[in-house]
Amino acid sequence: MAKVILKLENDISTDDIYPGRFMATVLPTETPLFAFFDRTDFNAQLKAKAFPAGSVIVGGENFGCGSSREQACSTLKGHEVAVVAKSISRIFLQNSINLGLQVVICPSFEASEGDDVEIGADQVFNRTTGKTFDQVKLPAARKGIMDAGGLIPYTRARLMAKHA
Secondary structure, eight states: OEEEEEEOOSOOBHHHHSOGGGTTOOOTTTGGGGTTTTSHHHHHHHHTTOSOTTOEEEEOTTBTBSOOOTHHHHHHHTTTOEEEESOBOHHHHHHHHHHTOOEEEOTTOOOOTTOEEEEOSSEEEETTTTEEEEOBOOOHHHHHHHHTTSHHHHHHHHHHHHTO
């Protein structure tokens, strides 16, 4: 079970997730410092490690729109959060898969900050409200990459299995 730690509106851009002025910072160990930097209270909580791994950020339509910056995904992956959104920008979705950030597309999802949710294989269950919401299933290959932790761990595991 996970807790919703932030509920966002529609059209959350990569600049909101990871402001462009920090683009010179690209190390995965450093990018988490700038997650939602301009949402100062939330950023401070992330930096203080106030949320356990697996906590959920809820987005509306078109989450991750804007630029193709990979740092918007790595900054969230660094905090080990999951994103459940009504829809996710195409480029943000692919970057998330490649980096192994858990993202779930759930068009009818409803939750508030503080709700307890469970992300299943096909549905998301909001334990607080008792409602269940269907996910949009990713193709098996894309889901496999995301579940492996990203494209590099996925490829490494496949190569190791092939040579074992």
